Amino acid sequence: xxSETSMIVPYVNHKKPPSLLKILRKIWxxxxxxxxxxxxxxxxICAVGAPLIAPFNPYEQDIMERLLPPSFLEGGSAKHxxxxxxxxxxxxxxxxxxxxxxxxxxxSAVLIQVVxxxxxxxxxxxYGGKTDSAISFMVNVMMGFPFILLAMSLVAVIGPxxxxxxxxxxxxxxxxxxxxxxxxxxKLKDSEFVLCAKTLAFSTMRILLKHILPNLLPSILVLGTVxxxxxxxxxxxLSFLGLGIQPPTPSWGMMLAExxxxxxxEWWLAALPxxxxxxSALGINLLGDAIRDIVDPHMRKS
Amino acid sequence: MTxxxxxxxxxxxxxxxxxxxxxxxxxxxxxxxxxxxDISFILRRGETLGLVGESGCGKSxxxxxxxxxxxxxxxxxxxxxxxxxxxxxxELLDYRMMVQMxxxxxxxxxxxxxxVKEIIGEAIRVHGLSKNRSWKEDVxxxxxxxxxxESHMARYPHEFSGGQRQRIGIARAxxxxxxxxxxxxxxxALDVSIQAQIINLLxxxxxxxxxxxxxxxxxxxxxxxxxxRIIVMYLGNIMETAxxxxxxxxxxxxxxxxxxxxxxxxxxxxxGNQRMLLKGDVPSPINPPDGCCFHTRCPDMFSLCSRxxxxxxxxxxxxxxxxxxxxx
Numbered sequence: 001x002x003s004e005t006s007m008i009v010p011y012v013n014h015k016k017p018p019s020l021l022k023i024l025r026k027i028w029x030x031x032x033x034x035x036x037x038x039x040x041x042x043x044x045i046c047a048v049g050a051p052l053i054a055p056f057n058p059y060e061q062d063i064m065e066r067l068l069p070p071s072f073l074e075g076g077s078a079k080h081x082x083x084x085x086x087x088x089x090x091x092x093x094x095x096x097x098x099x100x101x102x103x104x105x106x107x108s109a110v111l112i113q114v115v116x117x118x119x120x121x122x123x124x125x126x127y128g129g130k131t132d133s134a135i136s137f138m139v140n141v142m143m144g145f146p147f148i149l150l151a152m153s154l155v156a157v158i159g160p161x162x163x164x165x166x167x168x169x170x171x172x173x174x175x176x177x178x179x180x181x182x183x184x185x186x187k188l189k190d191s192e193f194v195l196c197a198k199t200l201a202f203s204t205m206r207i208l209l210k211h212i213l214p215n216l217l218p219s220i221l222v223l224g225t226v227x228x229x230x231x232x233x234x235x236x237x238l239s240f241l242g243l244g245i246q247p248p249t250p251s252w253g254m255m256l257a258e259x260x261x262x263x264x265x266e267w268w269l270a271a272l273p274x275x276x277x278x279x280s281a282l283g284i285n286l287l288g289d290a291i292r293d294i295v296d297p298h299m300r301k302s
Numbered sequence: 303m304t305x306x307x308x309x310x311x312x313x314x315x316x317x318x319x320x321x322x323x324x325x326x327x328x329x330x331x332x333x334x335x336x337x338x339x340d341i342s343f344i345l346r347r348g349e350t351l352g353l354v355g356e357s358g359c360g361k362s363x364x365x366x367x368x369x370x371x372x373x374x375x376x377x378x379x380x381x382x383x384x385x386x387x388x389x390x391x392x393e394l395l396d397y398r399m400m401v402q403m404x405x406x407x408x409x410x411x412x413x414x415x416x417x418v419k420e421i422i423g424e425a426i427r428v429h430g431l432s433k434n435r436s437w438k439e440d441v442x443x444x445x446x447x448x449x450x451x452e453s454h455m456a457r458y459p460h461e462f463s464g465g466q467r468q469r470i471g472i473a474r475a476x477x478x479x480x481x482x483x484x485x486x487x488x489x490x491a492l493d494v495s496i497q498a499q500i501i502n503l504l505x506x507x508x509x510x511x512x513x514x515x516x517x518x519x520x521x522x523x524x525x526x527x528x529x530x531r532i533i534v535m536y537l538g539n540i541m542e543t544a545x546x547x548x549x550x551x552x553x554x555x556x557x558x559x560x561x562x563x564x565x566x567x568x569x570x571x572x573x574g575n576q577r578m579l580l581k582g583d584v585p586s587p588i589n590p591p592d593g594c595c596f597h598t599r600c601p602d603m604f605s606l607c608s609r610x611x612x613x614x615x616x617x618x619x620x621x622x623x624x625x626x627x628x629x630x
Contacts, residue, residue, distance in 0.1 A: 007544075078615075107510070123367060192406070192407055192410040192411035193410065193411050193412055193413040195366075195369075195371055195405070196403070196411055196471075196474070197413075198369075198371060199369050199371070199401075199476065200424070200425045200428075200474070201394075201395050201399065201425075201429065202424070202428060210424075211416075214416075215415055217412070264593070265623060
C-alpha cells in the first residue's frame with residue numbers, strides 16, 4: 001500500500017460506524033469479563049457463607065454412604081448432590097469449604113508477593129546500577145529455580161500448615177512483580193513530574209511511594225489477579241503432593257489427591273475438585289483481562 | 303579568580319556536562335556527548351536572563367545542572383556566592399527551596415494521579431511552609447495568584463488545558479517561596495495566544511514575589527519581551543551575551559544575526575530578500591568542530607575560524623561575543 005492511501009484510510013474509518021462484527025466482539029469481550037465476575041462472586045459467597053450454603057458438615061463421615069456417585073450419575077442420590085468420598089463425607093460441602101482455603105491462600109500469598117516484589121522492583125528501577133544488578137540477579141535465580149523444588153524444600157523444613165503454605169507461595173512468587181515494577185519504574189523515573197518532585201526536595205521514599213507507585217497500580221492490579229489464579233493452582237499442587245493443607249481440612253488439591261486412588265472406578269472424586277480449580281482459575285483470569293481492558297485502553301483488543 | 307560579583311544570585315563558571323556514550327556488552331565508554339562545553343555566566347539579583355539556542359544546544363542540560371538533577375562534569379555553580387557542589391543536606395534543602403524550576407511539557411510535568419491541591423500543596427505540607435493556617439489556604443492563594451479558581455483544587459491534571467496546566471506548574475514552583483525560578487521552555491508547548499498570557503504572568507509574578515528568572519527558550523521572540531539580558535547558546539557554547547536592546551539592535555555574532563533573521567515578521571520591514579538563513583544542520587555534539595564550533599555554518603567564516611577557538615570579548619559594556627572577528 002502506498003503511503004498516500006495508508007494516510008487516508010484511518011480518516012475514512014473514523015467516519016464509518018464500527019462494523020457489526022466489531023460490536024458483537026465487544027459484547028463478547030464484555031461477556032467474558034462478566035462470566036469471570038460471576039464466578040468470582042460465586043466463590044466469594046461460597047467462602048464467606050460456607051456454613052450456610054453447604055448441605056452437610058464437611059468433616060462428618062458416614063460409612064454407610066461412602067463412595068456415592070453424584071446425583072446426575074446412575075446410582076446417585078438427591079441427598080448428596082455431588083456424591084461422597086471414601087469415608088462418606090459430602091463432596092459438595094467439601095468443595096464449598098475448599099473455596100475458603102483457595103481464596104485465603106491465593107489472596108494472602110499474592111499480597112506477600114506484591115509487598116516483596118513491588119518494593120524490590122521500585123528500588124531496582126529507581127536506583128539502577130549495582131542495586132539493579134543485584135536485585136535482577138536475585139529475580140533471575142528465583143525464576144530459574146523450579147518452583148516445585150523450592151516450595152517443597154521450604155515446606156519440608158518449616159512444616160506444612162496453612163500459614164506456611166501462604167509463606168512458601170509468597171516467598172517464591174514475587175519475581176514477576178519485581179520485573180513488572182522495575183520496568184515501569186525505569187520508564188517513569190526520568191519523567192518530568194518525578195524530576196520535579198526531586199526539585200521540590202522530597203525524600204526518595206516519598207517519590208517512590210507517592211509519585212511513582214500510584215502510576216503502577218493498574219499493572220500491579222492486573223498482574224495480581226492472574227497471580228491469584230496461579231497461587232490457587234500451586235496450593236492445589238502442594239496439597240496434592242501432601243505438602244500442603246493437611247487432612248481433614250478440605251482443600252481442592254488434597255481432594256484431588258484423595259480421589260487419585262479411585263480414578264478408574266469413581267473418577268468423579270478427582271474430577272470434581274479438579275473442575276473447581278479449573279473454574280476458579282478461569283474466572284479470575286477472565287476478570288483480570290476485563291480489569292486490564294478497563295484500566296488500560298491501550299491494551300484493548302481491536 | 304575567586305572574586306564574586308556581589309550582585310549575583312547565581313554564578314556559573316566553566317560549566318561542562320559530558321554524557322558518556324556506552325556501547326557493547328561491557329558498557330565501555332567510547333565517547334562523550336558534549337552537551338555543555340565550558341560556559342560561564344552570571345545572573346544578577348532581580349534580573350531576568352534569557353537563554354536562547356536551537357534544539358539540542360544544551361539549554362535544558364544547563365537548567366538541569368543548575369537544579370542538581372545532573373552531576374556536572376566540570377566547573378562550579380555558585381548560589382549567593384556559595385558553591386552548590388559543597389552543600390550539605392540542610393543547605394541543599396535550602397537551595398531547593400530558593401531555586402525552583404518550571405518544566406517544558408505541562409502534560410508530563412504534572413503527576414496524572416494527583417489532584418491539583420496535592421500537586422501544589424504537597425511541598426507546603428511536607429516542608430511545613432504554611433504558617434499558622436491550613437496548607438489548603440496557601441493552595442487557594444496560589445491558585446488565585448496564577449489565575450486559576452479555588453474550585454479547581456479537587457481536579458486532576460487531565461481536566462485542564464495546556465495553559466492551565468502550566469499555571470499549575472508555576473503555582474507549584476511558587477509554593478516553595480523561591481528566589482530564583484528556572485523556566486525550561488515554559489511556553490514552547492503552548493499555543494501562541496496562551497504563550498503571551500504565561501509570559502505576562504511570569505513578568506507580573508517577578509515583581510510581586512521579588513524573583514529572578516532564568517528563562518530558556520528556542521525562540522528569541524519569546525524571551526525578547528521579558529528578558530533584561532540574553533545569552534545565545536550554540537552547540538554547548540555561549541556565542542553572545544548582551545542586554546536585550548543591544549542584542550536586537552546590534553547583534554554582533556553571525557549566529558545571533560541568523561537567529562534574529564529567522565523570526566518571521568509581518569510587513570517585511572527587515573527586507574525579505576536580505577534575510578540570512580543558515581544552511582546545513584547543527585554538527586554532532588559528540589564530535590564538535592575544531593576551532594569555533596559555529597564555523598561550519600558561519601557566513602563570515604575565514605581561515606582562522608577552523609583552527610582557533612574564540613574567547614569571549616567585551617565589545618561594548620556588558621556585551622560579550624565569542625567570535626574571532628572581534629579578536630583584540
